[in-house]
Amino acid sequence: MSRRTTLFKLLAVFAVFSLITLTGCADNAAEETTTTAAAPTTEATTTTEATTTTAEATTTTSVMVDEETMLADYITAQLAEWTPTIAADALYENLTDGDESNDPLIVSVRAPEHYALGHIEGAINIPWKSIADPESLAMLPTDRPIVVYCYTGHTGEVAATLLRMFGYDVTNLKFGMMGWTNDDEVLATARYVAAPGYPTETEANVATGPTTFPYLPPERPRHRPSPSPPPGPCCPTGRRSPRLRLSSRISPTATSPTTITL
Numbered sequence: 001m002s003r004r005t006t007l008f009k010l011l012a013v014f015a016v017f018s019l020i021t022l023t024g025c026a027d028n029a030a031e032e033t034t035t036t037a038a039a040p041t042t043e044a045t046t047t048t049e050a051t052t053t054t055a056e057a058t059t060t061t062s063v064m065v066d067e068e069t070m071l072a073d074y075i076t077a078q079l080a081e082w083t084p085t086i087a088a089d090a091l092y093e094n095l096t097d098g099d100e101s102n103d104p105l106i107v108s109v110r111a112p113e114h115y116a117l118g119h120i121e122g123a124i125n126i127p128w129k130s131i132a133d134p135e136s137l138a139m140l141p142t143d144r145p146i147v148v149y150c151y152t153g154h155t156g157e158v159a160a161t162l163l164r165m166f167g168y169d170v171t172n173l174k175f176g177m178m179g180w181t182n183d184d185e186v187l188a189t190a191r192y193v194a195a196p197g198y199p200t201e202t203e204a205n206v207a208t209g210p211t212t213f214p215y216l217p218p219e220r221p222r223h224r225p226s227p228s229p230p231p232g233p234c235c236p237t238g239r240r241s242p243r244l245r246l247s248s249r250i251s252p253t254a255t256s257p258t259t260i261t262l
Helices: 002-058 067-080 088-095 112-117 154-165 242-247
Strands: 062-065 105-108 146-149 170-173 258-261
Touching: 067 154, 146 154, 154 170
Parallel strands: 105 146, 146 170
Antiparallel strands: 062 258
């Protein structure tokens, strides 16, 4: 009886040990199964991310833009066929020919107080330093010639050139108000009398260079909101020309063409 009891005890211990071992193997098998099943999910996720990255890469394109050439080409095109001035006799003949349909809009770019002293009949007043403000451009027609004038023709030409860059059909009155009236009070400046006769030369001179392009300064904060400009020759939708907008943001430290990411 003693031997049989001992044998039963040994068999019981062996059975318990076997159960523990089998349970451990089952757990390991379950872990392996879980790991194996999870692997395809990881691969699938990686594949999806790679596909997304590739799609984003195809929408990124780098374009080299040479601002100097772009700006120079635009200005050259605007000046190519432009007649910048009109004589007082030609303007007067136009205004008095009895045909109002061909009359230009006359713009005095003199100071308001000098505009009040006297101005060409029908002329409006926009001081030359504010000629490019959106509020000023809103007063100018895009389907009608414009003639600007100042005191002696100098600041009038500045205003005319700026408007030409915006695409307006504009000319400057040659010699300004001095070429229009003999009333010195209306002229409001010293009348030109005669040249002093300073010396001249005939030998050609050559400019030194080349020099770097005069990059535009960074945009400064405005003290008042700037509304969109009115529709015009260069801005048919009321938005600024992309060419001019790009040129106005040239980096002051750039030394090579700019890379733009679309």
